[in-house]
Amino acid sequence: MTREVSFREKVFSVVRKIPKGQTLTYAEVARLAGSPRAARGVGSILHTNYNPKIPCHRVIRSDGKLGGYNRGNILKLKKLKAEKAL
DNA sequence: AATGTGACAACTC
């Protein structure tokens, strides 16, 4: 079977569909994207291809930590506090 | 075109 879209495209589609107040881990996104071992790839992809349409601040580590954020991990924490509280 | 680096996660010792 051939992949119609690149892993990168799949990651964007998944992250973009994260409902408000919901947070996913890099591993979860990687698994939904078709590669459960490519959590690292998810981070790298989001790091270079940040789009305002993609709430990548809702993507956190499985360790319970935030991970990183292009616009400032502090903003990410603030957003998670606001959205997760809903 | 090839190698190295990076927003991670899971396993092993």
Next chain:
DNA sequence: CGAGTTGCCACAT
């Protein structure tokens, strides 16, 4: 329980 190693994907040089 903690530290170290391996696997995966895309991007930068």
